[in-house]
Amino acid sequence: MRDRYLPLLATIAVFAALYIAGGMFYPRIFSSLVFGHLLADNAFIIIAAIGVTFVIISGGIDLSIGSMIGFVGVAMASLIQAGWDPVLVLVLVLVFGLLYGAFQGFIIDFCDIQPFIATLSGLFLLRGACFMVNLNSTPIRSPFVSWFNNIYVDLPGGGFLTGGALVMLFMLALAIVIAHYTRFGTNVYAMGGDRPSAILMGMPMRRTTVMIYALAGFYSAVAGVIYAMNTSSGYPLAGNTLELSAIAASVLGGTMLTGGVGLVVGALFGGMILALISTIIIFNGSLNGAWIMIATGFLLFAFIVIQRWIVSSFSSAAKAD
Amino acid sequence: MNTQQMPGSQNQSSFAATLRAALVHNAVWPISVLVLILVVNAIVAPAFFSIRIQDGRLFGSMIDVLYRGTAPAMIALGMAVVIGTKGIDLSVGSIVAVVGSVIAWRIKEGDPHLVILFTALAVGIVCGMWNGLLVAVLDIQPIIATLILMVAGRGIGLMVNLIYGGTDPSFESELLQGLSVGNIGLIPTRLILFVVIFAGLWLLLRRTALGLFIESVGGNPAAAQLAGIPSRLIKFSAYTISGFMTGWAGIILTADVHTSDPVKVAMFSELDAILAVVIGGGSLMGGRIYLGMTLLGALVIQTMVTSILMSGMPPEYNLIIKALLVLIILLLQSNNFRAAVIALLGRRK
Numbered sequence: 001m002r003d004r005y006l007p008l009l010a011t012i013a014v015f016a017a018l019y020i021a022g023g024m025f026y027p028r029i030f031s032s033l034v035f036g037h038l039l040a041d042n043a044f045i046i047i048a049a050i051g052v053t054f055v056i057i058s059g060g061i062d063l064s065i066g067s068m069i070g071f072v073g074v075a076m077a078s079l080i081q082a083g084w085d086p087v088l089v090l091v092l093v094l095v096f097g098l099l100y101g102a103f104q105g106f107i108i109d110f111c112d113i114q115p116f117i118a119t120l121s122g123l124f125l126l127r128g129a130c131f132m133v134n135l136n137s138t139p140i141r142s143p144f145v146s147w148f149n150n151i152y153v154d155l156p157g158g159g160f161l162t163g164g165a166l167v168m169l170f171m172l173a174l175a176i177v178i179a180h181y182t183r184f185g186t187n188v189y190a191m192g193g194d195r196p197s198a199i200l201m202g203m204p205m206r207r208t209t210v211m212i213y214a215l216a217g218f219y220s221a222v223a224g225v226i227y228a229m230n231t232s233s234g235y236p237l238a239g240n241t242l243e244l245s246a247i248a249a250s251v252l253g254g255t256m257l258t259g260g261v262g263l264v265v266g267a268l269f270g271g272m273i274l275a276l277i278s279t280i281i282i283f284n285g286s287l288n289g290a291w292i293m294i295a296t297g298f299l300l301f302a303f304i305v306i307q308r309w310i311v312s313s314f315s316s317a318a319k320a321d
Numbered sequence: 322m323n324t325q326q327m328p329g330s331q332n333q334s335s336f337a338a339t340l341r342a343a344l345v346h347n348a349v350w351p352i353s354v355l356v357l358i359l360v361v362n363a364i365v366a367p368a369f370f371s372i373r374i375q376d377g378r379l380f381g382s383m384i385d386v387l388y389r390g391t392a393p394a395m396i397a398l399g400m401a402v403v404i405g406t407k408g409i410d411l412s413v414g415s416i417v418a419v420v421g422s423v424i425a426w427r428i429k430e431g432d433p434h435l436v437i438l439f440t441a442l443a444v445g446i447v448c449g450m451w452n453g454l455l456v457a458v459l460d461i462q463p464i465i466a467t468l469i470l471m472v473a474g475r476g477i478g479l480m481v482n483l484i485y486g487g488t489d490p491s492f493e494s495e496l497l498q499g500l501s502v503g504n505i506g507l508i509p510t511r512l513i514l515f516v517v518i519f520a521g522l523w524l525l526l527r528r529t530a531l532g533l534f535i536e537s538v539g540g541n542p543a544a545a546q547l548a549g550i551p552s553r554l555i556k557f558s559a560y561t562i563s564g565f566m567t568g569w570a571g572i573i574l575t576a577d578v579h580t581s582d583p584v585k586v587a588m589f590s591e592l593d594a595i596l597a598v599v600i601g602g603g604s605l606m607g608g609r610i611y612l613g614m615t616l617l618g619a620l621v622i623q624t625m626v627t628s629i630l631m632s633g634m635p636p637e638y639n640l641i642i643k644a645l646l647v648l649i650i651l652l653l654q655s656n657n658f659r660a661a662v663i664a665l666l667g668r669r670k
Contacts, residue, residue, distance in 0.1 A: 061464070107648070107651070110655070110657050110658070111651055111652060111655035111657060111658060112655060112656070112657060113651050113655065114605045114606075116409075116464075116595070116605060117595070117596075117599055117605065117647070117651065118651070120592055120595070120596070120647075121643075121644040121647040121648050121651070122644070123592075123644075124592075124640045124641070124643050124644035124647070125640070125641060125644035125645070125648075127640050128637060128638065128639065128640030128641030128642075128643075128644060129641065131635075131637030131640065132637055132638070132641065135637065244468065244471070244472065247468070248468070248472065251465060251468075257462050257464060257465050258462060288479070288483075289476075289479070290475075290476040290477075290478075290479035290480050290483070291476065291480075292476070293472055293473055293474075293475055293476025293477075293479075294473045294476040294477060294480065296472050296473070297469050297470065297472040297473025297474075297476065298473065300465075300468065300469045300472060301455075301469045304455075304459075304461050304465055304466070304469070305459060305461075308459060308460060308461060
């Protein structure tokens, strides 16, 4: 049963290796200040990655994450500008994320179509909605947002955790409880692991599918809220192609796109690996943004090959038994 | 909904049978959506259908649809082949970016332009082979295998631009621009090029065993393997074909704008290509390649995009309408939805 932790251990090993290698070149990376910033600046990616991890474990995919982040920001900015109460707006957009995800899940199960296509049209719909609400960047000015942006929890060594990082850690804890200590979590793994068996055992497929995508929509909306609060603005192009970063973070975290295998905590380390790569490249200064894409692509490649190798050693071990 | 009235009729004339066969045919939904868009256009903007001759070539919205649809349709055809193997190719937009940057680079280096044309195609093919290698040899899931190039490709394009400084990636090339924006007689060259490539692809898939092999590998890999079909080689060749088609699209798109812009070029083209295949009735579960239907799907998308631009609506509505269109097509194709509608109609009677 320890096998399921192997991909996660590989992820943590890569994270540690990157962290140490980066720290050798740029000792400041070891400071808790940089660490706090890594968590804070990437909180929204990690939150989105946690949400999509559920979907991927169930054997599906959610492409609407980036648009959801953009739409949530634009909606918040417009509503707050119109004088709505920020807390009410916050609740509204989170409920919207939940319902939108549920709608996608329902379409997927009811129409029996590939999640890829359904959430792809979800992506178009939300991004189009962003443009319809507003074409320009709108500032979010509200005491509530400034209050949130001024939450700091000191770390030893001069660093600090921001409100966004705290929300991320809370969402991670919540996801771990949902995935491993509820019946719904077990259903998600069952659905991705062996769908026909799950159906035969009488698992409520429609309810589970709707709940999975609702959960992912909710997490994307939370990511969007954090992003909008961090930037204090709603920008209709925000979060463009971010779904790919979230999926990449999830895969780097040891989740397999074949479904059934993965741990939500992997999303944290996967997201942190992506964050470390860009931080190291930015610290270097002489390398440009193109290197971030190439390094991410290369790391994805290396990881997937490692995963293939782990899986094939599983199956050959199983055959030997 | 006309389908339900058919079974009631007693005399099965051959006409009715043909009509019923036509109604259950996959082409009926995409074609009716296309007709719907055209009818709306005819009402809203009759100028949509006017075609005139200007500067020695055809002009008009309908021509524009074909003209702008060429590159997306090429990508979509390559995608249809890959989807036939139960795969997917997310990297097409990035391949276009890499091809574009290589064209700009080699032109700066002063290569003969015919050589550059073949270099660009070779780049597309090599990118396709890389995807094929990951999927067929390393057995990596297609969506992830091609995600690698999708993430890295635009970065590679930027790096190639840096080889010559990256300050001015614009270029002039009579040959490439002749292929892309030129015209032979009244007809844009890229349409002729497209017809030739489409015919070549059709011959390759339908007049050799390759198409059948691809469909059998996509439909039932185990059975195909038992039948002695080299499934790895077949998958590999499917991704190579996709790379080749995307290479052509890259040449057309790059020559169109006279520059290499790896960050923005062909953004979302993978999504449009997959949509075209799905609208054309192709299943992502593999096993079928519909070249003609994919072409129809690409045509539906492009007609819609051009109509939105022509109608004076803000282009921002494009995405929403595209999404709604996809949802409608998906609902119409879904058995559950049809059953629900039929039940609803039955109850009302």
